[in-house]
Amino acid sequence: MALTSTTTDATQIIKVQADRIDASMAIQFKEDMRNEAEGGATRVVLDLTSVEFIDSSGLGAIVASMKQLGNDRRLDLAGLHPFVEKVFRLTRMDTVFKLYPTLDDALSATAD
Amino acid sequence: MCDGKCLDLIFAATESEASAGIAQLSKCLETQGLPPHKASDVKIALAEAINNVVEHAYADVTPAKVQVRCRLHKNWLEILIADTGNPLPGFRVPDGVPAPLGSTIQGLPEGGFGWFLIHELTSDIRYEHSEGCNRLSLRFDFPESP
Numbered sequence: 001m002a003l004t005s006t007t008t009d010a011t012q013i014i015k016v017q018a019d020r021i022d023a024s025m026a027i028q029f030k031e032d033m034r035n036e037a038e039g040g041a042t043r044v045v046l047d048l049t050s051v052e053f054i055d056s057s058g059l060g061a062i063v064a065s066m067k068q069l070g071n072d073r074r075l076d077l078a079g080l081h082p083f084v085e086k087v088f089r090l091t092r093m094d095t096v097f098k099l100y101p102t103l104d105d106a107l108s109a110t111a112d
Numbered sequence: 113m114c115d116g117k118c119l120d121l122i123f124a125a126t127e128s129e130a131s132a133g134i135a136q137l138s139k140c141l142e143t144q145g146l147p148p149h150k151a152s153d154v155k156i157a158l159a160e161a162i163n164n165v166v167e168h169a170y171a172d173v174t175p176a177k178v179q180v181r182c183r184l185h186k187n188w189l190e191i192l193i194a195d196t197g198n199p200l201p202g203f204r205v206p207d208g209v210p211a212p213l214g215s216t217i218q219g220l221p222e223g224g225f226g227w228f229l230i231h232e233l234t235s236d237i238r239y240e241h242s243e244g245c246n247r248l249s250l251r252f253d254f255p256e257s258p
Contacts, residue, residue: 020131020135022131022134022159022163023127023130023131023159023163023166023167024127024128024130024131025131053135053155053159055156055159055160055163056160056163056223056225056226056229057163057223059225060221060222060223060225061222063220063221063222064222066217066220067217067218067220067222071217071218082152083152083155083156086152086156087156087229090156090228090229090232090233091210091225091228091229092210092213093213095213096213096217096220
């Protein structure tokens with residue numbers, strides 16, 4: 001599971017370099033997110049621009065990733081493909097995460 | 113010969129084979145004329161149903177094959193998923209009540225969405241277990257837009 005990370009100001013951006021997050025990679029994703037986000041900024045933006053498919057295992061792995069950040073940090077999601085957005089909406093996880101259409105939208109929202 | 117366009121795929125019940133199989137089936141269905149507005153619903157439900165076979169039907173038993181047969185008609189699609197693993201609990205389709213989201217981040221569910229999504233996205237679900245074989249049939253209706 002390839003993740004790349006960059007930090008700007010108080011935000012760490014983690015980009016998923018894969019076209020899907022599904023059952024076959026959910027555990028690895030959760031583990032890689034733990035390593036990548038460790039000791040990073042308070043706010044983490046997960047850039048999902050490349051991700052075209054997610055299943056409930058992948059969704060669970062993203063939820064787990066937010067939990068493992070602890071209560072003092074938060075995970076926002078950016079660049080959701082319509083398919084991915086639909087899975088979040090159906091499971092009502094769109095009410096739990098802040099979803100931004102693009103990474104730029106997520107980054108310009110840091111000011112508020 | 114079957115009525116409508118047929119698409120068959122058999123693969124080993126492993127996570128990586130399932131992942132590739134789901135991608136291949138979804139792509140072929142679109143090529144064969146599944147309406148684009150229905151494609152994402154089908155892909156989500158298909159993935160959840162196949163993942164259930166890999167994770168649950170073949171849990172604690174030697175994983176065998178998953179057989180998927182799709183029949184695409186003008187206004188509906190039927191997908192039959194067969195495996196030789198454990199039957200569904202109580203020999204019936206689970207209700208698919210979504211996991212409650214709770215009130216705290218730490219209390220959020222990390223699973224339990226599979227059957228909920230399948231119910232939400234299909235028009236009909238049928239299941240039978242006979243002669244050691246599970247057969248799950250998912251139907252998707254797509255009446256023509258007015």
